[in-house]
Amino acid sequence: MPPAQVPPHGDPPPPPGDDPTAAAKTAVRDRILTTRRRRPLPERLEVAADLARVVLESPQVRRAASVAAYVGVGSEPGTGPLLAGLLAAGKRVLLPVLLPDLDLDWAVHTGDAGLAPASRGLLEPSGPRLGVDAVATPDVVLVPGLAVSPTGLRLGRGGGSYDRALARVPVGTFTCVLLHDDEVGLDVPGAPHDRPVTAAATPSGVRRF
Incomplete structure (x- = not known):
């Protein structure tokens, strides 16, 4: 999407001003978003298919009865095949609903219809809302992101939606960010409110932190 467009999973980051961490995050975001926008459609389709295979074959997801996920949009790694696979495997899937204050409500995913x-530009479930604390109930929580550090520090879009959601997830839950291969192990600037994840999934595999 063009740089001036509001990103899908949260507000754009505030002007960095004199905050070196904010400035560093903005620089990393700009670089990754530029690379994502340049990926051709055939590559994006391949990434979505490979990512679905990797996630569905992971032991944590295979054992899970319920999974919190999301609908990838724009230049994000596609999640269509993954969501279809989760439903086909009989998983209860929760998807986010973005609230006006950028917090996330949740509802059950019943399929594309x-x-x-x-x-x-988001696609959200139209069923009954379960409340912001519903994210604490799934066995696995899959989240979007732009990059992740070698220690699991996730870089998001800057709105804080998923930092708030992850704060409600019980310790020990498998929390996994879905990324491209070249977005894992980067130097991600951190702030006190940033919530780490326990793993990252890419088309080539799952990396635990």
């Missing part, structure tokens, strides 16, 4: 267009 149950998705409705929402603000900022």
Whole structure:
């Protein structure tokens, strides 16, 4: 998406000002988003298929009865095949609903027919909302991101939606960010509110932190 467009999973980062961490995050975001936008459609389709295979074959997801996930949009790694595979495997899948304050409510995913267009180009479940604390119930939580550090520090879009959601997830839950291969192990600037993940999944495999 063009740099001026509001990103899908949260507000754009504030102007960095004199905050060196914010400035560093903005620089990393800009670089990754530029690379993502340049990926051709055939590569994006291949990434989505490979990512689905990797995640569905992971022991944590195979054992899970319920999974919190999301609908990838724009230049994000596609999640269509993954969501279809989770439903085909009989998993209870929760998807986020972005609230006006950028927090995340949740609803059960019933398939593509149950998705409705929402603000900022998102696709969201149209069923009953379960509340912001529903993210604490799944066995696995899959989240979007732009990069992850060697220690599991995730770089998001800057709105803080998933930092708030991850703060509600019980310790020990498998939390995994879905990325391209070249977005793992980067130097991610951190802030006190940033919530790490326990793993990253890419088309080539799952890396635990």
